[in-house]
Amino acid sequence: MAQDAAVQYEPVAEIGGGAYGTVYKARDRQSGQFVALKSVRVQTDQDGLPLSTVREVALLKRLEQFDHPNVVKLMDVCATLRTDHETKVTLVFEHVDQDLKTYLDKAPSPGLPASQIQDLMQQLMCGLAFLHSNCIIHRDLKPENILVTSRGQVKLADFGLARIYSCHMALTPVVVTLWYRAPEVLLQSTYATPVDIWSTGCIFAEMFRRKPLFCGESEVDQLGKIFEVIGLPTEEDWPTDVTLSQRNFSPFSNRPITDFVPEISHQGADLLLEMLTFDPLRRISALNALDHLYFQEG
Known part of the structure; x- marks a missing residue:
């Protein structure tokens, strides 16, 4: 890890705050290129950085070797000792000017053409399949942390800041914006990669x-x-390790998804329902989603 971000990178503007602290747009004093700085404060012990943090950073660095087109690039990692008990770790990412939220807001009426949505979704699934195959769960997917370059290239951001997980390990429910949260997260049940598929379905x-x-x-x-949209799950489908009961909810029967997303094609609606499946074990995976007939349309 490089020693001090302040020496090499000059902050230009505050981009925004997320679950992980403030993000700055900065300029690399050597190359002149713009980067995004994300700092995380880490509690340190007498041996320096905790092993878990070192491991997470090492995994992120390893991902860089693949140079995946749909994942934001980690350019550098800097560690600065703040006190005896705290180290500031700054992750330096490539800077992309807009996120998907801005991109959607800027689209002229009546919105993005179907072929463009299909292209964005395919890139999103490629990035997700790559992360999942490397045992990384994003946990906080939303339009604000999906970046879109001026050429329409999708890049997933903020994934390295969630805890790296071993493929089947249950995670403590934390982070994730409410509107894109999977039912198992809302119910505080155990969860893994399918949470990202649910969020992507919402997007x-x-x-x-x-x-x-x-x-x-x-x-x-x-x-x-x-x-109200997918119908109330059966008692059998309801997870057993949760405090909230299925009987707490009104009995809704599912309605056609096209009532809520009228412009979507038949194959698009089919894929969407496979992503918005209540039982995470029956939810489609990113890899299988890429083989869906929806991506062969047009």
Whole structure:
């Protein structure tokens, strides 16, 4: 790890704050190119950085060797000792000017053409399949951390900041914006890679609708809004390791997804339903989604 980000990178503007702290646009004093700086404060012990952080950073660095087109590039990692007990780790990423939220907002009426949505989704799935094959779960996918270059290239960002997980390990429910949260996260059940597929399904619908599909105000409200669309799951499908009961919700039967996403094609609707499947074990994977007939349309 390089020693001090402040020496090499000159902050130009604050891009925004996320679950992981403030993000800055900065200029590399040597090359002159723009980068995005994300700093994380890490509690240190007498041996320096905790092993888990070193491992996470090492994995992110290893991903760079693949140079995946749909994943934001990690250019550098800097560590600065702040106190005896705290180290500031700064991750230096390539800078992309706009995110998917801005990109969708800027699209002239009536919104993005179907072929463009298909292209964006395919790139998104490619990036996700790559992360999942490297045992990385994103956990916080939303339009704000999907970047889109001026040439329409999709790049996933912020994935390295969620905890790296071993493929089947249950995670403590933390982060993730409410509107894109999978039911198992809302129910505080165990979860893994399928949570990212659910979030991507929500984003897929939003590309057509130009507004979010499920806008809940609390976990229970969010679940209620989901069941209005996909129907109330059966008692058998309900996870056993949760405190909230299936009987807490009104019995909704599922409605055609085209009621909510009218512009979507028949194959698009089929893929969307496979992504918005309540049971995470039956939800489609990123790799299988790429083989879906939807991507052969047009």
